[in-house]
Amino acid sequence: MLSNTRVQSESNTPVTGMSNWLGDGKSPTIKIGHGFTTTSERTLESHEHLFMVNDVQTQIYQVLDGVIGVYNMLSDGRRQIVTFYYPGDLIGVEDTGHWMYHAEALCRVRVRSIPVTTIDTLLHTEPRFGQAMLATLATELAETRDQLLSLGRKSALEKVATFLLRISRRNQREGRDAKQLYLPMTRTEIGDYLGLTIETVSRNFTRLKTAGVIKLHSKSDVQVDDISALEKLAEGDQ
Amino acid sequence: MLSNTRVQSESNTPVTGMSNWLGDGKSPTIKIGHGFTTTSERTLESHEHLFMVNDVQTQIYQVLDGVIGVYNMLSDGRRQIVTFYYPGDLIGVEDTGHWMYHAEALCRVRVRSIPVTTIDTLLHTEPRFGQAMLATLATELAETRDQLLSLGRKSALEKVATFLLRISRRNQREGRDAKQLYLPMTRTEIGDYLGLTIETVSRNFTRLKTAGVIKLHSKSDVQVDDISALEKLAEGDQ
DNA sequence: CGGGAATTTGACAATGATCAACAAGTGTGG
DNA sequence: CCACACTTGTTGATCATTGTCAAATTCCCG
Numbered sequence: 001m002l003s004n005t006r007v008q009s010e011s012n013t014p015v016t017g018m019s020n021w022l023g024d025g026k027s028p029t030i031k032i033g034h035g036f037t038t039t040s041e042r043t044l045e046s047h048e049h050l051f052m053v054n055d056v057q058t059q060i061y062q063v064l065d066g067v068i069g070v071y072n073m074l075s076d077g078r079r080q081i082v083t084f085y086y087p088g089d090l091i092g093v094e095d096t097g098h099w100m101y102h103a104e105a106l107c108r109v110r111v112r113s114i115p116v117t118t119i120d121t122l123l124h125t126e127p128r129f130g131q132a133m134l135a136t137l138a139t140e141l142a143e144t145r146d147q148l149l150s151l152g153r154k155s156a157l158e159k160v161a162t163f164l165l166r167i168s169r170r171n172q173r174e175g176r177d178a179k180q181l182y183l184p185m186t187r188t189e190i191g192d193y194l195g196l197t198i199e200t201v202s203r204n205f206t207r208l209k210t211a212g213v214i215k216l217h218s219k220s221d222v223q224v225d226d227i228s229a230l231e232k233l234a235e236g237d238q
Numbered sequence: 239m240l241s242n243t244r245v246q247s248e249s250n251t252p253v254t255g256m257s258n259w260l261g262d263g264k265s266p267t268i269k270i271g272h273g274f275t276t277t278s279e280r281t282l283e284s285h286e287h288l289f290m291v292n293d294v295q296t297q298i299y300q301v302l303d304g305v306i307g308v309y310n311m312l313s314d315g316r317r318q319i320v321t322f323y324y325p326g327d328l329i330g331v332e333d334t335g336h337w338m339y340h341a342e343a344l345c346r347v348r349v350r351s352i353p354v355t356t357i358d359t360l361l362h363t364e365p366r367f368g369q370a371m372l373a374t375l376a377t378e379l380a381e382t383r384d385q386l387l388s389l390g391r392k393s394a395l396e397k398v399a400t401f402l403l404r405i406s407r408r409n410q411r412e413g414r415d416a417k418q419l420y421l422p423m424t425r426t427e428i429g430d431y432l433g434l435t436i437e438t439v440s441r442n443f444t445r446l447k448t449a450g451v452i453k454l455h456s457k458s459d460v461q462v463d464d465i466s467a468l469e470k471l472a473e474g475d476q
Numbered sequence: 477c478g479g480g481a482a483t484t485t486g487a488c489a490a491t492g493a494t495c496a497a498c499a500a501g502t503g504t505g506g
Numbered sequence: 507c508c509a510c511a512c513t514t515g516t517t518g519a520t521c522a523t524t525g526t527c528a529a530a531t532t533c534c535c536g
Contacts, residue, residue: 072387074474080387094376101383123369130368131361137375138332144382145339149310149318151389152433156492187515195390200492202516219501219515236312394524425483435525440484457483457533 040113044105050091051099059113061091066109067184070101071192081193083144084185086170093136095119107184151195154236159194160204161233164214168224181222208233278351282343288329289337297351298330304347305422308339309430319431321382322423324408331374333357345422389433392474397432398442399471402452406462419460446471 041064044050050061050068061068068085082101085091091103095116122129150162164181172178183190187198194201205222208214213230215223224230279302282288288299288306299306306323320339323329329341333354360367388400402419410416421428425436432439443460446452451468453461462468 072383074387074391076474078391078474080390082383082386094372094379096376096380100380123372124365127362127365127368130365130372134332134361134368134371134375137372137379138334141332141375141379141382142334142338144379144386145310145320147386148320148382148389149312151386152318152430153312153316192390197493198515199494199517203492206516236314236316436483437485437526438524441524444484 039118042111042113044109044111046105046107048105048109050103050105050109050111052102053099055099057092057095057097057099057116059115060093060095060119061111061113063087063089063091064110064112067106068103068109068111069106069185069189069193070103072101079192080195081189083140083147084193088174090136092116093133093140106186106189156194156196156200157204157207158234158236159196160190160201160208161213161230163190163194164208164222164224165227165230165234168227168230178227179224181224183220183222187219277356280349280351282347282349284343284345286343286347288341288343288347288349290340291337293337295330295333295335295337295354297353298328298333298357299349299351301325301327301329302348302350305344306341306347306349307344307423307427307431308341310339317430318433319427321378321385322431326412328374330354331371331378344424344427394432394434394438395442395445396472396474397434398428398439398446399451399468401428401432402446402460402462403465403468403472406465406468416465417462419462421458421460425457 044066051057053073063085065087068091069081070083070085070091071079071081073079084106085103091111092099123133150159154162167181167183168178171181185193187201190196191198191201196204205214205216208230209216211229213224213226213233215225217223282304289295291311301323303325306329307319308321308323308329309317309319311317322344323341329349330337361371388397392400405419405421406416409419423431425439428434429436429439434442443452443454446468447454449467451462451464451471453463455461
């Protein structure tokens with residue numbers, strides 16, 4: 001079964017270029033300055049929370065396996081997922097003392113915790129570490145701004161196409177198959193990420209399937225047959 | 239006339255806490271390490287572009303007076319304004335070599351340019367400067383994520399209320415009147431920021447006026463009469 | 477004061493939400 | 507291993523919010 005292995009990171013190489021500093025997730029020991037420190041590991045079951053809004057932030061997390069969804073809520077329950085974090089990604093680089101969002105495991109997830117005190121030490125002793133953190137935040141900001149364009153100006157179909165394309169490109173960057181997408185999140189979670197209802201997400205998956213752009217092998221396994229069509233749809237080109 | 243003075247920053251104190259490093263905008267000279275360097279100043283007329291997408295980035299800008307709109311476009315002309323930059327704000331901290339967006343003056347704007355080489359020097363010689371940059375980016379990321387919630391999940395009325403509230407709070411932070419808002423941008427630009435059409439923006443300004451929450455002294459001058467009502471509307475409470 | 481641009485208002489249409497039913501997975505216990 | 511219940515996803519019908527098109531009004535600025 002495809003689903004069970006796809007998010008397990010065959011390589012734990014972070015996209016963020018932080019691996020020099022924080023290791024590859026295979027060793028519990030990371031190098032800090034001229035010493036070493038030990039980080040702890042934690043496993044979350046699907047739907048378990050990593051942290052809640054307003055919790056005091058004492059750790060920065062690195063996803064080792066699985067996907068974490070970070071979200072914001074209105075008092076009446078409307079929810080906006082702000083980002084998905086995949087293996088290699090760091091959560092909480094923008095430390096402000098308290099978590100400003102909720103974070104939930106979307107499947108079984110393994111994370112490594114690094115105390116913020118450790119991060120602070122690195123920031124003070126290793127100037128290049130600060131640079132890497134800046135680059136990480138810059139990337140996150142750019143992705144979030146892209147998502148603003150999706151949410152503000154794209155149609156439902158364009159949003160779904162953009163979403164699939166984003167996953168495809170991440171696969172490519174990580175050296176995996178750009179045409180076989182594994183979606184560990186539910187339709188509801190995709191909807192909460194794209195600002196759509198579950199029904200609209202579902203209908204537009206069907207539209208893409210009917211148009212021959214994708215195949216739906218199972219709820220979570222999507223095969224992209226026509227990437228360039230997906231790209232055109234995502235940008236609204238005709 | 240209210241309009242002509244409101245955005246002129248009475249105090250140029252940056253929200254970002256960068257004033258120690260980059261000065262207050264009143265002197266063309268800033269201190270770098272143990273030396274000094276001179277920054278240049280530029281004035282843009284309304285609708286003039288500060289930079290375009292894919293331009294090589296050689297400068298970081300600090301807004302001194304006026305407001306800059308940074309936006310993203312689809313090929314068919316749909317536009318999403320990603321952020322507004324006000325006096326004190328830094329533009330381009332997330333330097334990636336090329337500008338990823340367009341930036342346009344929304345009124346007459348004065349900016350200060352700082353060469354990225356200067357910033358790089360500061361990053362290498364002053365560890366605390368890197369910290370300040372991290373804080374700046376973290377704030378921007380948080381604001382952008384808030385905006386995701388608006389665009390993805392809020393109704394038109396809630397979006398407009400959220401927008402006005404954001405300006406009111408900025409005024410408060412800057413020591414200005416939280417109830418007298420000056421909007422240098424057009425309804426089109428507000429729409430492009432909120433993911434709405436000009437007509438919907440206009441209708442919802444009218445709804446707020448009719449409900450007695452705001453007064454519209456002129457196109458650009460809004461008086462908030464009931465901040466708590468605005469807060470309730472912005473969060474969709476009741 | 478006049479002219480052009482920006483905004484407001486109105487009528488109608490369309491996209492996506494809501495409500496409802498059904499289907500397809502998933503897991504559990506017999 | 508199957509039956510049943512439960513969760514998740516799909517499809518259909520209808521409704522509502524917001525977009526589109528058009529006209530009237532107001533605001534600026536010369």
